[in-house]
Amino acid sequence: MRVSVKHPMLNTYSAKICCADLYSSKLARLILGDSLHPGGLRATNRLGRAMGLQPGWRVLDLACGLGTSATALSRVFRCHVTGLDLGAEAAQTSRQRAFGDPIPADVAFVRGDAEMPPFRSGTFDAVVIECATSLFADKPAAIAEVRRLLRTGGVIGLSDVTVEPGTLPPELDSTVGMMLCLTDALPAGGYPQLLASGGFEILDRADLSDEVLSLLADLRNRMAIWNGLGPTGSPGGDDWPDFPPDLLDRVEASVTRGDIGYWLYVARNLA
Numbered sequence: 001m002r003v004s005v006k007h008p009m010l011n012t013y014s015a016k017i018c019c020a021d022l023y024s025s026k027l028a029r030l031i032l033g034d035s036l037h038p039g040g041l042r043a044t045n046r047l048g049r050a051m052g053l054q055p056g057w058r059v060l061d062l063a064c065g066l067g068t069s070a071t072a073l074s075r076v077f078r079c080h081v082t083g084l085d086l087g088a089e090a091a092q093t094s095r096q097r098a099f100g101d102p103i104p105a106d107v108a109f110v111r112g113d114a115e116m117p118p119f120r121s122g123t124f125d126a127v128v129i130e131c132a133t134s135l136f137a138d139k140p141a142a143i144a145e146v147r148r149l150l151r152t153g154g155v156i157g158l159s160d161v162t163v164e165p166g167t168l169p170p171e172l173d174s175t176v177g178m179m180l181c182l183t184d185a186l187p188a189g190g191y192p193q194l195l196a197s198g199g200f201e202i203l204d205r206a207d208l209s210d211e212v213l214s215l216l217a218d219l220r221n222r223m224a225i226w227n228g229l230g231p232t233g234s235p236g237g238d239d240w241p242d243f244p245p246d247l248l249d250r251v252e253a254s255v256t257r258g259d260i261g262y263w264l265y266v267a268r269n270l271a
């Protein structure tokens, strides 16, 4: 099973930075909105409940994107949340807070690499990773770091896109595929294997693939509106890719067949 293969689009530090900046682009905001994963905060809250997050817990949101989940987790579960991301947006969100934005005081943002997170061992009670493990160039290294950062018995909540081997349409091995976290995603069975071989005990898993269908339906609606704007209404500016006309149909068919999905996993640090 493909677990440690480094995808050529992600295998250098500069490629990682470029990938990270992709998620703060206008294109990403248009496709995904503020919550950069299928299911948005509905899926985030479900993950938090499945993890049993408790008030006062120290939670790391690894690869936190725009900080939307980190802020929501702090509000809903009353945890102290640190968001870490390689992209410049996380640092910027942090600066905005410093200038008096009323984001909860229990949320902090740090810029850094998930494969080398700048925290002491045992700092956190829980680590959340939404729609990002699929992007890590060295997935076992990132999971080993999560284990180092968690106290004994601490929990990891991971949700991500899944792709069954050999089923990704070739045109999705591209920027758009990366935006949708498809290019280096593991099969549904790959994430539990990754966690188990990293020293975690699997506590729960759930199939949230319907959320990908909802995301596609939303995207279709937005594209219909943009198309109605005519040639000057280009939604993403110069970086808007040429979608093959049937691309969304093909992704939807892949989800319906079970080739592409979105799964949630919760596991406990056994160390």
Ligand SMILES: C[S@@+](CC[C@H](N)C(=O)[O-])C[C@H]1O[C@@H](n2cnc3c(N)ncnc32)[C@H](O)[C@@H]1O
Binding pocket: 016, 019, 020, 021, 023, 034, 035, 036, 037, 062, 063, 064, 065, 066, 067, 068, 069, 084, 085, 086, 087, 112, 113, 114, 115, 129, 130, 131, 132, 135, 136, 137, 181
């Ligand atoms: C699809 S977005 C998900 C963001 C956020 N977890 C959410 O669900 O809203 C993936 C995020 O992973 C970040 N990322 C990718 N590789 C990373 C790495 N090696 N270290 C830290 N962040 C990384 C990107 O910058 C991007 O913000």
